[in-house]
Amino acid sequence: MKRKPRPPVEVTIDGLDGDGIGTGLDARGRRWTLRGAVPGSVVLAGGRCGSGTVLGVVQPAVDAVEPRCPVFGTCGGCLYQQVPLERQRAEKHAALTTLLAPLGAPGVGPIGTPGEGYGYRNRMELSFGVDRYLGRAEQARANAGEEIERAGRFLGLHGAGRFDRIVDLDACAIASPALDAVLARVRADVLASPFPTWAPRAQTGFWRHLGLREGAEGVVLLVYTTPGAEAEAAWLVEHAPTWGAAAVLWYTTERTADAAVGDLRAVLHGEPRLAVSLGGVPLTLSPLAFFQVNPTGAELLLRVIRGALRPGEGAPEPADVAPDVAPSGLLLDLYCGVGALGLALHHEFSAVAGIDLVAEGIAEAMRNAALLGVRADYRAGPAEKLLPDLLRDHGCTGAKSQRLAVLVDPPRNGLHPDALAPLCTLDADVLVYVACRPSSLARDGAKLRAAGWRCTGWTAVDLFPHTAHVEVVARFVREPA
Ligand SMILES: C[S@@+](CC[C@H](N)C(=O)[O-])C[C@H]1O[C@@H](n2cnc3c(N)ncnc32)[C@H](O)[C@@H]1O
Incomplete structure (x- = not known):
């Protein structure tokens, strides 16, 4: 029943x-x-x-x-x-x-960048559809029997729990104004084109997804469609350069799953790289690679991490590059993505070693390290499997013989127990834990503490204003013997 x-x-x-x-x-x-x-x-x-x-x-x-x-x-x-x-x-x-009480240390923040917390995102991913998601008020009217037009061509975000209905958007309050400007142009053009938007139930249509990313040279646009025919290709070649984007890349897919993925079909306009920078260090990335979504907030986060990596007590304070400090020792950048944080900190260390699960990210890290002349050892694979070898290869398994700093920035679930175990016994000067889900830090931090690491304090950074998310940086040092 x-x-x-x-x-x-x-x-x-x-x-x-x-x-x-x-x-x-x-x-x-x-x-x-x-x-x-x-x-x-x-x-x-x-x-x-x-x-x-x-x-x-x-x-x-x-x-x-x-x-x-x-x-x-x-x-x-x-x-x-x-x-x-x-x-x-x-x-x-x-x-x-x-x-974070189990860390047994004081905390500050979230600290944020100036402003009202809008217009910060450098990245958006939108879906096309044929069925509009109704807001609460419209839904109530529809429930009361009113006829509300829902069918059409739409571009936006999926309504909560609905793979088939789109919240139609022509701007986003937290997206950077540059993204909104390009979105307005491409949206008007594409929705007026002769080609249909994706109908997920019928699994037909041409326009699938739109990705927008802002880099130093402007907005890079990623257009995802079904393969289409010659008319669609000719239309894209003609229109793409008029959208005000620095580059337009076209990906096609025959998959029916609702995900912005596909094979690169053509670079329709501009250079197919994304130029970004962190802490004054320039990086060029594949437009598909992960990079911090709030670039101004990421600068503050980096300064807090830099402060946390230095000797100190209490909550980590934002710090700038010290011009008079000679680089020394090794920075372990675990869960390094494209290596952005470690490379942005490279001035302070003689070498950087990193691990990330995603091979494409590691390839970007190696390429950028080579361009910057950084001595680096990046490895692709699960940290829980690769960490023991990385530690052994860099002479980090016994008593510390050089300055050793550890930066971990794991995904939301935190550290895998097999990655946490070697860190618990590691002899290092400092371990800085960057958490995008604070409850994971609370759990892992308690285990580090039980293993003889002492948390000096934590600083939260308001990387995602107006949302539930917050980033926390915690500094751990070895309990004095
Ligand atoms: C929060 S991101 C950190 C990105 C990077 N530190 C940065 O700021 O650009 C978490 C990273 O963990 C990686 N990851 C997820 N599971 C992993 C695992 N088991 N081993 C190693 N890396 C993993 C993801 O690919 C992602 O790049």
């Missing part, structure tokens, strides 16, 4: 959990975890306490501000736009202080 859905209940939101998710109590004293619920507000919640859904706002927080994004609430991103930026940071600080 089908269970009846539970009736919605009112929940008073009193804080965020350590990963930025709203939490609060209902009238029966049950604690709810509700994505996007704003502390200080009362919401109508459905589903289960541990993973409920906000169905509506009964009473906004007293200091609620008007969200800047026209599709706020429909898009499902940037859930905290209604909360003033300073309070977002205060709520995140309170949540982190509780969550």
Whole structure:
């Protein structure tokens, strides 16, 4: 027998959990975890306490501000736009202080870059479709029997939990203005073209996805389509140079899965590389390679990491390159991606050694290290498998014979136990843990502590304003003998 859905209940939101998710109590004293619920507000919640859904706002927080994004609430991103930026940071600080208590050290932040926290993203990925996702208000009207037009040609983000419905977007409040400018041009042109957008249920159509990335030379556009015929190719060749992008790359795919992947069919315009920089160090990357999505925030993050790698007590403070310091020792850059952080710090070390799972990222790291003249040893594969050999090959298994600094920047799940184990016994000067999911740091940090590492402090960086996410940098040193 089908269970009846539970009736919605009112929940008073009193804080965020350590990963930025709203939490609060209902009238029966049950604690709810509700994505996007704003502390200080009362919401109508459905589903289960541990993973409920906000169905509506009964009473906004007293200091609620008007969200800047026209599709706020429909898009499902940037859930905290209604909360003033300073309070977002205060709520995140309170949540982190509780969550990171097992580190046994003081923490500061999130600290952020100046401004209102909009227009920071240097990357967007959008999907084409034929069915528009309705916002709450429109859905309520549709439920009440009103005929609402939904079919058409759309470009935007998927509605929550819907692979087949698109939140139609012509701009994004957290995207850089340069991305929005190119998006407006390409969107108008493509949606007026003679070729259909992708219909996921019928699995037909030409336009699939659009990727936009901003680099030093402008916006690189990645256009994903089904293979098409000569007319489609001729149309793209004619129109691509008019969109104001620095480069336009065309990828085709016959896969039906909803993912922006494909084989490079042609470079329609410009140079197929993305030029970026971090800490004044120039890097050129494949337009598909990972790079920090908030470039201004990444500069602050890098300065905090640089401060954390230096001897010190308390929460790491942002630091700049010291001109008078001679490079020395080895930096282990684990989960290094394209090597951006380690290469940006290379002035301070004689050599850098890194590991990342993704071979393409490692190839980029090696190429950039060679261009910069950095002594580097990058290896592709799982850190949990490769770390023991890397440590042995660099003479790091016994008592320390040179300055040794470790930087770990793992994915959201944190360190694999087999990567954590050799770090627990490693004799190094400092271990800096960069966490994109603070609860993973709390778990791994407690194990490091039990193994004789002492956390001096942590500093959170507001890399993703208006969202639940936050980055934390924690410094660990060996407990004095
Ligand atoms: C948060 S990103 C860090 C990127 C890099 N530090 C940067 O700032 O550009 C996490 C990285 O971990 C890598 N990764 C995921 N699982 C891994 C594993 N088991 N072993 C090694 N690297 C892994 C991913 O490919 C990704 O590049």
